[in-house]
Amino acid sequence: MKVTIDNITIEVEPGTTIMQAARQIGAHVAPxxxxxxxxxxxxxxxxRACxxxxxxxxxxxPRPMPKLVPSCITQVQDGMIVENTTSPQVLEARKGVVEFLLLNHPLDCPVCDQAGECHLQDFTFEHGVSKTRTIEERNTFEPQDLGPYIQLNMNRCVLCYRCVYTADQVTEGRVHGVMHRGDHAEISTYIEKAIDNDFSGNVIDVCPVGALTDKTYRFKNRVWFTKPVDAHCxxxxxxxxxxxxxxxDEVIRVTARKNEWGEVQDFICNTCRFERKKTSDWTIEGPMKVARHSVISANKYGASSIKPAFPLKQAAEQYKQIDDNRDRSFLEPQKQLK
Incomplete structure (x- = not known):
């Protein structure tokens, strides 16, 4: 099937979604x-981010679809034409999606271990707005331990369901899920039952925000100060x-390898993730490939050639030239003191 996305035409297999087709073109087109x-x-x-x-x-x-559609679950049709970054309507809708995701999300970036790897940070940076219109109090939850290795900070959760699907499909038995409905919905376990199985740590890797964190790594370092290397055992x-x-020279955490879309390639067990923290436990393959626009690349590459449109637009709209014609007479007493 032929599909055109942002004026780029490719051929894909039947059953391919718009998201998968866009990823085949490249990161500059993928929602x-x-x-x-x-x-x-x-x-x-x-x-609804995509x-x-x-x-x-x-x-x-050839009639257009009356409303915007989620690209991740909409399959392509032969001759379909899609607008992603070229549509002002899409970009405006994503601003609204960002605003909804941040309704209850706290400004924890300065203390959150996910900072620098957070998909919500990236999404907000590319499509967000700089102000909030809400005056109501945010929903708040107490941090909850989900076993010896995982801590849940529900305040940051965006209810993406990734951890639920991971527990369903990767682990032997799921004991957590989404409780309640609407604005009372939350990720939790029945009577705070511990998540305890050999692959439970993978819920940390799939979480797009800092809601599920590694208790062995919490507050140890910022990700852009670390050196990531690929290894195997x-x-x-x-x-x-x-x-x-x-x-x-210290291994402060171990994670599964991820592809260019931030998705785990091979899920790993808890023994590898939490218990093997010595270099002697591993065979080092070499430095991890880091995208140049990622904050993880700080101090590892030169200046980034990618300049996101949103921050440049905000700077152009909100920053003003300094008026150099101001009265400087108040500086005279200071000169006399010198």
Whole structure:
């Protein structure tokens, strides 16, 4: 099937979604994703971050779709024409989505371990607004321990369901899920039952924000001060392919390897993630490939060539020239003191 996205035409297999087709073209065309996670079946269709405009449904029926559609669950049709970054309507809608996601989200970035790897930070940076219109109090929750290795900070959760799908499809038994409805919905366990199985740590990797955090890594370092390297070991439970994060000569955390979309390639076991924190436990392959626009690349590459449109636009609109004709007579007493 032929599909055109932002004036770029490619051929894809039947059953391909607009999101998958856009990713085949490249990162400059692919819509953002907060809930969609390709390795997890059934994910997507919840956050509306990936809304796109279909200006022609297909070659047989070229009528446009009346509303914006989520690209992660909408399959392409032969001759379909899609607008993503080229549509002002799409960009305006995403501003609204960002505003909704931030309704109850606290400004924890200065203390959140997810800072620098947070998909919500990236989404807000690219499509967000600089002001909030809400005056109501935010929903607040107390931090909750979900076992010996995982802590849940529900204040930051955006209800993407990724951790629920991970527990359903990767682990042997799921004991947590989404409780209640509407604005009372929250991720929780029944009577705070601990999440305890060999692959439970993967819910940390799939979380797009800092809601599920590694208790062995909390507050140890900022991600842009670390040195990530790819490594592997012989493990009987998982692939053993991981990323080691160094602070000096110390391994401060271990995560699964992720692709260019921030999705886990191979889920790893808790033994590799939490218990193997020595270099001697691993065979080092080399530095992790870091995208140049990522904050993780700080002090590792030169200046980024990618300049997001949103911050430049905000700077142009809000920053003003300094008036140099101000009265400086108040400086005279200071000169006399010198």
């Amino acid at each position: 953002p994703a907060m809930c969609y996670y390709e390795p997890l079946k059934g994910s997507g269709g919840k956050c 809304l796109v405009k279909v200006t022609a449904g297909s070659e047989k029926d 012989d493990c009987g439970k998982c692939s053993g392919k991981v990323t080691l994060w160094y602070r000096g």
